[in-house]
Amino acid sequence: MxxxxxxxxxxxxxxxxxxxxCVHFCPKKVLELDSEEKAFAAxxxxxxxCKLCELRCPxxxxxxxxx
Amino acid sequence: MAIKDYIRERFFPxxxxxxxxxxxVLNGLIRAVEELGINKNDxxxxxxxxxxxxxxxxxxxxTLHTIHGRAxxxxxxxKMSRPELNLLVPMGDGDAxxxxxxxxxxxxRRNIDMTAIVMNNRIYGMTGGQYSPLxxxxxLATTAPYTNIDHSFDVVKLAAAAGATxxxxxxxxxxxxxxxVIKQAITHKGFSVVEILSQCPxxxxxxxxxxxxxDMMERMxxxxxxxxxxxxxxxxxxxxRGVFVNEDKPEYCSEYNKIIERAMxxx
Numbered sequence: 001m002x003x004x005x006x007x008x009x010x011x012x013x014x015x016x017x018x019x020x021x022c023v024h025f026c027p028k029k030v031l032e033l034d035s036e037e038k039a040f041a042a043x044x045x046x047x048x049x050c051k052l053c054e055l056r057c058p059x060x061x062x063x064x065x066x067x
Numbered sequence: 068m069a070i071k072d073y074i075r076e077r078f079f080p081x082x083x084x085x086x087x088x089x090x091x092v093l094n095g096l097i098r099a100v101e102e103l104g105i106n107k108n109d110x111x112x113x114x115x116x117x118x119x120x121x122x123x124x125x126x127x128x129x130t131l132h133t134i135h136g137r138a139x140x141x142x143x144x145x146k147m148s149r150p151e152l153n154l155l156v157p158m159g160d161g162d163a164x165x166x167x168x169x170x171x172x173x174x175x176r177r178n179i180d181m182t183a184i185v186m187n188n189r190i191y192g193m194t195g196g197q198y199s200p201l202x203x204x205x206x207l208a209t210t211a212p213y214t215n216i217d218h219s220f221d222v223v224k225l226a227a228a229a230g231a232t233x234x235x236x237x238x239x240x241x242x243x244x245x246x247x248v249i250k251q252a253i254t255h256k257g258f259s260v261v262e263i264l265s266q267c268p269x270x271x272x273x274x275x276x277x278x279x280x281x282d283m284m285e286r287m288x289x290x291x292x293x294x295x296x297x298x299x300x301x302x303x304x305x306x307x308r309g310v311f312v313n314e315d316k317p318e319y320c321s322e323y324n325k326i327i328e329r330a331m332x333x334x
Binding site: 014020058 | 080
């Protein structure tokens with residue numbers, strides 16, 4: 001099976017509370033918090049679509065869309 | 068189905084604090100149900116009172132938000148009248164083991180087919196950070212400003228000794244294992260107990276200087292180890308994760324049906 005390839009990070013800014021769990025535990029350091037303390041994909045090209053951010057998000061605010 | 072098909076979106080964002088481990092339990096639980104492919108109309112979630120118990124409001128199953136510590140008796144009533152339904156009973160550490168301690172051991176003893184999930188954040192979060200039966204010796208809480216002198220229960224040993232036929236433990240950090248043990252617990256026929264170590268950065272974390280939610284999750288990685296690991300032999304203080312008990316024993320509703328049949332025959 002081919003590795004899933006990232007299409008986009010869907011991040012719900014209304015649900016994100018800026019806890020930083022996704023930022024800290026991303027193995028490729030793709031995510032960051034912006035000036036409003038909401039997560040965003042700063043380096044989407046490095047994403048390996050492991051979905052650990054999606055699985056660990058306490059606010060169900062992240063969805064990784066793959067091709 | 069997508070994750071959003073299992074939740075009541077109108078209640079989001081949820082009321083849990085930023086970084087609360089209970090949100091991760093909610094996340095993992097939805098994935099467990101999705102992977103098992105259970106129809107959400109075949110699931111009844113019964114919860115008591117506390118931060119953890121708010122989980123039932125967010126899920127689009129049949130849900131009951133009942134009284135403190137008494138989720139298991141309500142769940143028992145439902146299971147006995149509708150044994151074909153899957154019962155999920157999420158509880159906090161105080162809800163399950165202080166207020167509902169007696170219900171917990173007796174539900175385990177009866178081996179009634181349901182899944183009890185103990186979301187253990189070691190504190191009463193909703194009411195302001197009082198110590199719970201799982202806070203542990205030497206911890207700080209608003210009601211233990213000079214440190215707690217109560218020793219904590221070991222949920223796994225307690226559940227196993229009381230007769231639960233499936234007992235497992237994981238943490239909010241180990242999300243894949245969390246989903247896996249919940250799946251096994253739901254599939255198991257009999258009383259299943261899953262303890263999930265969850266972080267409360269607002270009260271337990273702040274009182275005990277454990278830092279942010281991220282720091283508390285890093286700590287879960289450091290203080291736990293898979294069952295029977297080499298690390299455990301070298302450091303007995305490590306908390307084991309995995310499936311501790313998985314055995315077959317006559318289940319309460321099945322046995323009760325046999326009693327009904329016997330009584331109807333009059334012998």
